[in-house]
Amino acid sequence: xxxxxxxxxxxxxxxxxxxxxxxxxxxxxxxxxxxxxxxxxxxxxxxxxxxxxxxxxxxxxxxxxxxxxxxxxxxxxxxxxxxxxxxxxxxxxxxxxxxxxxxxxxxxxxxxxxxxxxxxxxxxxxxxxxxxxxxxxxxxxxxxxxxxxxxxxxxxxxxxxxxxxxxxxxxxxxxxxxxxxxx
Numbered sequence: 537x538x539x540x541x542x543x544x545x546x547x548x549x550x551x552x553x554x555x556x557x558x559x560x561x562x563x564x565x566x567x568x569x570x571x572x573x574x575x576x577x578x579x580x581x582x583x584x585x586x587x588x589x590x591x592x593x594x595x596x597x598x599x600x601x602x603x604x605x606x607x608x609x610x611x612x613x614x615x616x617x618x619x620x621x622x623x624x625x626x627x628x629x630x631x632x633x634x635x636x637x638x639x640x641x642x643x644x645x646x647x648x649x650x651x652x653x654x655x656x657x658x659x660x661x662x663x664x665x666x667x668x669x670x671x672x673x674x675x676x677x678x679x680x681x682x683x684x685x686x687x688x689x690x691x692x693x694x695x696x697x698x699x700x701x702x703x704x705x706x707x708x709x710x711x712x713x714x715x716x717x718x719x
Contacts (some may be wrong), residue, residue, distance in 0.1 A: 549624075550717040552587065553625030560670070563618070563639045564659070564661060565641060565657050565659045565666075565668060566639075566640040566641055566659065566662060567635065567640060567641055567642045567658070567659050568589075568640070569632055569635055569637070571635075571642065571659075571660055572634075572635035572642050573615065574660075575618075575633075575658065575660075575665060576611050576615065576618055576641060578665070578685075578687060579620075579633070580609055580610065580611055580618075580674075580719065581609060581610040581716050581717075581718055581719045582588025582606070582607070582608045582706060582716070582717050582718040582719070583606070583607045583608070583609075583694075583714045583715065583716055583717060584604060584605070584606060584712065584714070584717050585604065585605040585606070585712055585714045586602070586604060586605075586716050587602065587603050587604075587605050587624055587625065587710065587712050588600065588601070588602050588708070588711060588712075589602075589603070590653045590700060590708040590709065590710055591700075591702065591707045591708070591710075592693070593627070593648075593652065594650040594651065594674055594675075594682030595606060595626065595627040595648065595649045595651070595674075596624060596625050596626065596627035596648070596649075596650055597624075597625045597626075597627075599707075599708060600626075600708070602658075603624050603684060604624075604626040605622060605624030605625070606622070606623045606624075607620060607621065607622040607623070608620065608621050608635075609631070616634060616635070617632060617633065617634045618631070618632075618633040618634070619631065619632060619633075620632075620633065620646075622646075626650060627649045627650055628647065628649045629647065629648040629652075630645070630646065630647055630680060631645070631646045632646075633646060633658070635715075636653050637677050641657050641658075641659070641704075642658040642659065643655065643656070643657060643658070644656040644657075644658055644667075646662055646671075648674075650674050651673070651674020651675075652671065652672070652673050652679070653671045653672050654669060654670070654679065655670050655671055656665075656668060656669050656670065656685035663684065664684045664686060664704070665684065665685040665687070666673045666682065666684050666685075667682060667683040667684070667685070667698065668682055669681040669682060669683060669698070669700060673702060677702050677703045678701075678702070678703055678704075679701070679702055680700070680701045680704075681698055681699050681701055681710070682698050682699060682708070683696055683699075683700075683710055684696075684697055684698060684699070691716070692715065692716045693713070693715055693716070694713070694714040694715075695711070695713050695714075695715070696709040696710060696711075696712040696714070697709070697710060697711055
């Protein structure tokens with residue numbers, strides 16, 4: 537019995553490095569510089585959004601409220617970054633999206649006037665742009681989730697569908713829509 541437990545312990549020590557703590561960050565979440573260039577073109581421009589708040593967001597609105605928003609994404613720094621500015625109801629947010637060559641990932645950092653912070657990994661899978669959502673609320677609670685940006689109407693319409701959690705508690709379904717109104 538003692539030998540069996542010793543073998544199990546040794547096997548556990550050997551196998552542990554094969555499963556790193558960030559094993560969620562699989563190669564399927566990696567992108568290329570060409571993917572980032574494609575994503576930049578998909579996002580570039582001015583957009584009108586229809587949002588249904590999935591949670592009470594301080595500085596923006598209450599769960600279930602429907603608002604119209606405005607967002608503008610511009611490619612900057614010689615094509616190395618997308619800068620976004622977002623307005624919805626009384627709130628606003630600033631977005632910085634870039635390609636991290638070392639991680640081989642498209643990363644999005646967003647900070648809102650309500651104090652919420654998102655750090656998302658964006659990657660293309662099965663022809664759709666996927667988001668691994670992480671962040672924190674202005675009150676310090678963990679935000680997690682996933683979403684897909686469905687693109688239709690020759691790139692003029694985007695639907696952002698997914699699920700989000702705050703400290704593990706599921707929020708209402710994410711179901712935002714965006715319509716391009718200009719470049």
